[in-house]
Amino acid sequence: MCFTIPGKIIAINNNRATVVYAHESRTATIVTGTYAVEDYVIVQAEMVIEKVPKEQAEAWNEFLKHESP
Amino acid sequence: MASEKQAQILFLKYAFPCAGITLARGHITQDEFTLLKTALKKELPIPWETLERIFPPAWRRIFETAKILHTNPHSLDTIRTYYLEFHNAYIEKNDGSYRFAPPVLKELCRVERAPVREVQKNYYLVAIKKNIRPVSNFICPDAEEGTIVSVHYAYAIEKLDP
Numbered sequence: 001m002c003f004t005i006p007g008k009i010i011a012i013n014n015n016r017a018t019v020v021y022a023h024e025s026r027t028a029t030i031v032t033g034t035y036a037v038e039d040y041v042i043v044q045a046e047m048v049i050e051k052v053p054k055e056q057a058e059a060w061n062e063f064l065k066h067e068s069p
Numbered sequence: 070m071a072s073e074k075q076a077q078i079l080f081l082k083y084a085f086p087c088a089g090i091t092l093a094r095g096h097i098t099q100d101e102f103t104l105l106k107t108a109l110k111k112e113l114p115i116p117w118e119t120l121e122r123i124f125p126p127a128w129r130r131i132f133e134t135a136k137i138l139h140t141n142p143h144s145l146d147t148i149r150t151y152y153l154e155f156h157n158a159y160i161e162k163n164d165g166s167y168r169f170a171p172p173v174l175k176e177l178c179r180v181e182r183a184p185v186r187e188v189q190k191n192y193y194l195v196a197i198k199k200n201i202r203p204v205s206n207f208i209c210p211d212a213e214e215g216t217i218v219s220v221h222y223a224y225a226i227e228k229l230d231p
Contacts, residue, residue, distance in 0.1 A: 004089030004222065031192060031203035042177065044089060044223035045205030047192060049177070056171035063174065064094050066166035 005064070006040040006057035009048075017041070017048055076145040077114035079227070082208050083152045083180070084124045085109055086222035097123055109208060117143060126165050130155065152180050152226075153219065181220045182229055185212050193218070193225055 007019035007026075015030045019041060028043040035041060035048060040057035042050045052060075085105055092102045101123070108115050121128045128142075134151040135142035142148075157179045160167050167175060183195035183202075192203045193212060197220065204218075209225040212218050218225040 004086075005093045031189075032194060032201055042173070042223075044086070045192070045207060047203050047205065047223060049203060049223040050173055052171070052173045056173050059169075059171045060174070063166060063169040063171060064090070066169050 004042065004044055006042055006052045006060055008057075009035060009037050009039045009041055012037060019043055019048070072145055073143065074114040076143055076148055077117065077120065078109075078112050079145055080120055080127075080148050081105065081109055081115060082226050083148070083219075083221055084120070084127055085208065086224045087124065087127070087178070089222075091123060130159055130164070152221070153182070153229075156180050177222050179221075180226075182217055183220045183225075185214055185216045185218060185225075188212070188214055195220055195225065 005021065007021045009017045010020050010025070011018040012030070012035065016027050017030055017035060018025055018027050026043065028046050028048045030048045033048070033051070035051065040052040040054055041048050042052060088097065088102055088105055091097050092099065105115070105123070107113070131148060131151045132142050134155045135147050138147060138150065140147045159165075160175050160178055170178070181197050183197045185193045186196050186201060187194040191207075192205050194201050195204050195218065202220070204220050204223050204225045206212065206225055209218055209227050212225060212228055217229045217231050219227055219229055
């Protein structure tokens with residue numbers, strides 16, 4: 001699955017992050033960068049690719065109400 | 070027909086990284102998402118009407134680009150030119166739903182030309198604006214260190230001339 005929406009990291013073991021969304025969780029590889037539990041992140045292609053500030057993560061839902069980009 | 074097939078495949082390569090947003094909005098099902106991914110992996114063309122139904126904003130912009138260029142919107146060159154030369158300008162002017170997009174999303178949605186700095190089994194590390202970003206090699210598996218690739222979200226899309 002490939003949501004392209006922010007999820008929150010709830011655990012990190014070695015280079016694997018567990019990321020939770022509204023209805024599910026998944027694990028993704030941290031390839032590069034520094035991440036911590038509680039960070040909001042974008043996961044794509046099973047990799048953590050970007051950190052998202054909390055206020056932007058919250059704004060994502062408003063964005064999703066509009067047409068596709 | 071061969072070039073039409075290539076154009077359909079090229080469009081899907083560039084558009085697929087956005088399908089995650091389309092899925093999150095509920096505009097496509099998980100099964101349709103999986104179908105797109107399978108088509109991409111096997112390089113199977115998807116009919117224009119299906120692609121236009123799933124990615125309507127991209128097609129609106131491609132049609133606008135084709136009108137400016139006086140070219141066929143379904144041609145390989147128009148699709149590539151749209152993504153490489155016109156796509157980011159739509160983001161910068163907050164076209165459509167980009168008006169509501171968080172800055173991180175707008176940054177990830179840009180199509181960038183990026184040199185491959187490191188090749189790993191399933192991904193590349195590419196350099197974008199002095200940052201190193203991991204991108205999947207699922208769509209473009211044959212790049213080497215130093216190759217310039219186009220990047221959309223977390224995917225390398227295709228190799229480009231330097």
